[in-house]
Amino acid sequence: MPKTDTILSAKSLRYFLQLIDTMNYTQAAQILGITQPALTQQVKKLEHAIGAPLFGQMGKKLYLTEAGKEMESAAVELLNTINGVVSDIQEYTQADKxxxxxxxxxxxxxxxxxxxxxxxxxxxxxxxxxxxxxxxxxxxxxxxxxxxxxxxxxxxxxxxxxxxxxxxxxxxxxxxxDRLIILTHKNTVEAGKTYPVSRFLNRKWVAYPDDCYLTPLMKEYFGKKNELNIPVKIASTKEMIQLAEGTDYDTFITQSYYDSHSKEIEDSNLTPVYLQGERExxxxxxxxxxxxxxxxxxxxxxxxxxxxxxxxxxxxxxxxxx
Structure with a gap:
């Protein structure tokens, strides 16, 4: 096992970076909550593992050597990586993060x-x-x-x-x-009743675009032989209904939308009915x-x-x- 494996721990890297912050063994040890000899020992172990001094001293003042500057960059990157991994694991294992x-x-x-x-x-x-x-x-x-x-x-x-x-x-x-509900101009149907597809084969429709859920569903109900006549496709339910109201086109929406807007739809000239054979x-x-x-x-x-x-x-x- 390389000697760096036991020396370059997150603890030793934090000790090293804290000493850089203060450039004073006594202050750094106090902040870390350890003794000054313990801090000195960790730094010496790091220097021994690296094979070069990390700090020099001019009088009573410490300074970083070139090796120390390189080690500082590496220590910051290593600690960020460690902290990131720990954070990711904590986020994966905790319900509130x-x-x-x-x-x-x-x-x-x-x-x-x-x-x-x-x-x-x-x-x-x-x-x-x-x-x-x-x-x-x-x-x-x-x-x-x-x-x-x-x-x-x-x-x-x-x-x-x-x-x-x-x-x-x-x-x-x-x-x-939820279920599909047809809004029709036909005056031969009664609101809320169920009718076969054959009653609506010759109608024109304003519908959702083909990549929306209800349009393929309607095409499935009508079958391949009874292609829907859709002059206009709109992604907005509200605008679909407005266009149907102003033309002779019928349209289709979900029951949930109808339930939320039943009052305004009931006041329109469109009658809500259901299709036989349609499924929830x-x-x-x-x-x-x-x-x-x-x-x-x-x-x-x-x-x-x-x-x-x-x-x-x-x-x-x-x-x-x-």
Missing amino acids: GHISIGILNTLNTSIFYQFLHSFNKKYPDVTFTIDYFDRKELWRRLDTNLIDLAIMYLPDNTKKEETNLRHQYNHQNIRS FHISYVYRKGKLEIPRMQNLLKEWENFLAKHEDFSKLLEEVK
């Missing part, structure tokens, strides 16, 4: 989720967050490559082989159920298996569940963009 990266489906507006983060940050100020919005494919890519710790999205999602991937690679938990989907959070080994992730999800339990108005919990 570290960073969490969250990706959110870009057609969701998580206003109350931000309220939760605000309250969480007050309780755990040393846990920091990065939050970004992505389409479904990019969310999965970032989950796969560990660029985000947690995704909030709709499930099931046919962007990838979801059942296989969720079972083997991911954990998920449903936050709330869920607003869920998804994370790679193993993430719950990180205490801050465990803590985040536990606090999130506690927060949900206190908020019964789930219709406003995660509503789509207004």
